[in-house]
Amino acid sequence: MQELGKIHQLIIHFMGHDLTFNVEVMIMTWIVIAFLIIFGISAAGKKSILPGPIQIVGELFVEQFFSLAEETIGEELGKKYAPLICALFMFLVLSNWLGIIPHLDEPTKDLNTTLGLGLMGCFIAHYTAIKEKGLKTYLKGYIEPFFMMLPLNIIGELANVVSISFRLFGNIMGGSIIILVVSYLTYSLFLPPFLNAFFGFFSGTIQAFVFTMLTTVYIALKAK
Amino acid sequence: MDIQSWIRVSSVVGAGVSMGFGAIGSAVGEGYAAGCANEAMSRRPDMYNDIARTMLLGQAVAESAAIFSLLIAMLLLFTGGSSTSPLAPFGLIAAGICMGIGAIGSGIGSGLPAGAATIGIARQPASKSQITTTMLIGAAITQTSAIYSLVTSFLLIFMDYSARPFAPFWAALLGAGISTGIAAIGSGVGEGFVAQTGVESVARNPTAMSRVVNVMMLSMAVAETTSIYGLLIAMILLFKTYPATASLASAAALLGAGICMGIGAIGPGIGEGLTGQQAIRWIGRNEEATPIITRTMLVGQAVSESTGIYSLVIAFIMIFVV
Numbered sequence: 001m002q003e004l005g006k007i008h009q010l011i012i013h014f015m016g017h018d019l020t021f022n023v024e025v026m027i028m029t030w031i032v033i034a035f036l037i038i039f040g041i042s043a044a045g046k047k048s049i050l051p052g053p054i055q056i057v058g059e060l061f062v063e064q065f066f067s068l069a070e071e072t073i074g075e076e077l078g079k080k081y082a083p084l085i086c087a088l089f090m091f092l093v094l095s096n097w098l099g100i101i102p103h104l105d106e107p108t109k110d111l112n113t114t115l116g117l118g119l120m121g122c123f124i125a126h127y128t129a130i131k132e133k134g135l136k137t138y139l140k141g142y143i144e145p146f147f148m149m150l151p152l153n154i155i156g157e158l159a160n161v162v163s164i165s166f167r168l169f170g171n172i173m174g175g176s177i178i179i180l181v182v183s184y185l186t187y188s189l190f191l192p193p194f195l196n197a198f199f200g201f202f203s204g205t206i207q208a209f210v211f212t213m214l215t216t217v218y219i220a221l222k223a224k
Numbered sequence: 225m226d227i228q229s230w231i232r233v234s235s236v237v238g239a240g241v242s243m244g245f246g247a248i249g250s251a252v253g254e255g256y257a258a259g260c261a262n263e264a265m266s267r268r269p270d271m272y273n274d275i276a277r278t279m280l281l282g283q284a285v286a287e288s289a290a291i292f293s294l295l296i297a298m299l300l301l302f303t304g305g306s307s308t309s310p311l312a313p314f315g316l317i318a319a320g321i322c323m324g325i326g327a328i329g330s331g332i333g334s335g336l337p338a339g340a341a342t343i344g345i346a347r348q349p350a351s352k353s354q355i356t357t358t359m360l361i362g363a364a365i366t367q368t369s370a371i372y373s374l375v376t377s378f379l380l381i382f383m384d385y386s387a388r389p390f391a392p393f394w395a396a397l398l399g400a401g402i403s404t405g406i407a408a409i410g411s412g413v414g415e416g417f418v419a420q421t422g423v424e425s426v427a428r429n430p431t432a433m434s435r436v437v438n439v440m441m442l443s444m445a446v447a448e449t450t451s452i453y454g455l456l457i458a459m460i461l462l463f464k465t466y467p468a469t470a471s472l473a474s475a476a477a478l479l480g481a482g483i484c485m486g487i488g489a490i491g492p493g494i495g496e497g498l499t500g501q502q503a504i505r506w507i508g509r510n511e512e513a514t515p516i517i518t519r520t521m522l523v524g525q526a527v528s529e530s531t532g533i534y535s536l537v538i539a540f541i542m543i544f545v546v
Contacts, residue, residue: 068438071515156526156533162456163449167368170455174371177378181295203364210365210445217442221522 025110032094032107036087061086068213073220077128081219084124088117089212092168096204099176100196106204108172111165114211118165121215122157129222164214171207175199227310234313235304238320239297242377245324246293246331249412253286253335260339264346271349275342278356282338285363289327289334289370289412296323296377309386314394318401319377322458325405326373329412329493334363336420344427351430358426358437362419365444369408369415369451369493376404376458389468395475396466399482400458403539406486407454407493414447414497421501425508432511439507439518443500446525450489450496450532457485457539464543477546481539488535495528 010021043058051059065086070078092108099106107113129138142153179199183192225233261279265272300316307315341359345352380401385393422440426433461478469475503521507514 152530152533152537155537156530159449159453159533159536163452166452166456166459167445167448170372170375170452171368174368174375177375178292178295178371181299181378185295185298198364202360206361206364206441210441213438213442214445217522 022110022112024105025107025113028098028105029095029107029113031104032091032098035094036090039090061090065089065212069216072213072216073223077132077223081124081216085212085216088121088215089208092117092208092211093205096172096208097200099172099179099204100200106172106176108168109176111169114165114169115161117168117211118161121164121218122161125215125218125222128219132223160218164211164218168207168211171203175203227308227312230310230313231304231308231316234316235300238316238318239300241317241320242293242300242324243297245321246290246297246327249328249331249333250287250290250335251331253332253338253416254283256332256335257282257286257338257342261342264342267343268346268349271346274345274349274352278345278352278359279338279342281356282335282341282359282363285360285367286331286334286338288367289331292370292374293323293327296320296374296381299381303381307384307386309388310390311385311388311393311397314397315380315383315385318397319380320401321398322380322401322405323373323377325402326377326408327370329409329416330367330370331412333366333412333414333416333419336416337362337366337423340420340423340427344423348427348430351427351433354430354433355423355427358423358433358440359419361437362415362422362440362444365441365448366412366415366419368448369411372451372455373404373408376400376455379462383462389466391469391471392466392475392478395477395479396461396464399479400461401482402479403454403461403482403486404451404458405454406483407451407489410490410493411448411451411497412493414493414495414500415444417494417497418443418447418500418504421504421508425504428508429511432508435511435514436504436507439514439521440500440504442518443496443503443521443525446522446529447493447496447500449529450492453532453536454485454489457481457536457543460543474546477542481542484535484542485539488538489532492529492532496525499524499528 010023012019012021039054039058043054046052047055062082066079066082069082069085072078073081095106095108095113098104099109126138129141143150144153175195176199179192179195182195186192257279261275264275268275296319300320304316337359341355344355348355380397385397418440422436425436429436461482499521503517507517510517
């Protein structure tokens with residue numbers, strides 16, 4: 001029980017500032033990235049008309065997320081953003097499943113990961129808005145319906161980032177706390193595998209999809 | 225009394241509050257599911273087994289909010305936290321309040337899709353597995369606001385606050401518990417409304433399942449936002465560093481921030497749920513209109529959420545300015 005909430009940090013002094021690295025989270029993130037790179041190479045390395053099992057899974061991802069992006073963002077822009085959306089989902093889903101393997105942790109259990117991904121989505125959405133609508137129309141959106149709404153509109157934009165990242169963080173963190181506490185109370189007998197299946201596979205997949213879907217919708221709302 | 229007895233007193237009271245309030249929601253939700261199952265059985269008495277199985281599965285998910293409360297109550301009774309600081313009693317009581325009240329919404333909410341699923345199976349037996357999947361997805365997302373309460377209660381019990389100043393931090397602990405706990409009510413119920421019509425629409429029009437489920441998840445995620453604000457305020461209250469102060473006003477401001485965000489989040493949660501409920505219902509009937517319905521739904525939910533953002537702003541002012 002005591003290991004909960006402890007984070008292994010590497011603190012480096014650099015030009016009068018403390019740079020803090022959450023080593024464990026970084027290692028876990030790199031494990032996920034390595035998985036994805038291997039998956040990508042084995043899915044697309046040997047393309048054939050009769051696809052192998054890995055290629056089929058890869059094609060499934062690509063097809064699903066291209067159609068989702070095109071339906072949400074629109075034909076033309078959707079094609080452009082679909083690789084990002086597909087990669088985001090694959091990264092999140094693998095991250096959320098990683099905790100099922102003993103001694104590995106979900107990188108999404110750390111707020112830094114989810115906040116980083118949320119900020120990334122926010123920047124992309126605003127960049128898209130400026131590029132598609134022009135700077136003037138983009139800025140005008142902040143003083144609608146009338147000028148007094150400016151501070152609330154800005155807070156509303158920030159609240160989007162906060163809500164999207166805390167949603168993923170809270171769910172994954174909550175799942176892992178429940179698994180830890182129940183394992184502790186039952187001496188790891190009988191129940192933990194079922195909880196892992198529910199919170200890791202099922203809830204993890206749903207939350208990865210919700211995060212991806214919300215990022216897509218933020219981009220779509222900004223683009224139009 | 226010495227501090228040990230105060231810790232014992234507060235853990236016992238906290239356990240009572242946690243399990244007492246925590247038992248409300250799930251019982252209501254499960255009762256609703258069983259009621260709907262009766263309706264379904266009167267329509268299709270020959271499908272007794274399928275309907276009863278779906279009802280029990282849905283009730284099992286709805287029960288999990290009460291099980292979280294049970295978990296916190298057990299932890300409070302048997303471990304009683306690890307700290308011996310004079311702040312510990314506040315943390316333990318706040319943990320009980322947070323989990324107990326936080327389980328109400330999710331318990332009620334996740335009973336609604338279970339009820340809709342039993343009726344849906346009676347109406348459309350061929351798409352039994354799709355209806356069950358939709359119900360499970362909906363009920364699982366509805367549980368998330370109870371999970372936020374669980375995270376906060378767990379932090380309140382096991383956090384190390386030995387180095388914190390007593391004077392404002394006792395209020396921060398109570399405020400954190402109240403903020404997450406009460407904020408979870410609205411979102412839990414609201415998400416339940418959305419999940420209910422999601423299941424209903426899949427039963428009405430199984431070919432539209434992927435669109436209905438996509439928009440359902442989106443709408444539930446938006447309805448959940450205000451309970452995330454509650455969690456956010458709780459996290460800020462717990463992890464901000466405070467200077468020690470004797471002024472009661474600055475302590476009261478922290479408690480006030482928790483109350484403001486907690487109660488302010490109830491309305492937007494339910495309101496956004498009602499928006500999503502109608503949107504999903506009409507996507508099930510008119511699948512082609514999905515893009516325009518989704519757009520209207522998101523705009524409407526954003527407006528409904530603005531009152532939650534007012535609460536967030538006032539809570540921020542109380543924490544950082546007052």
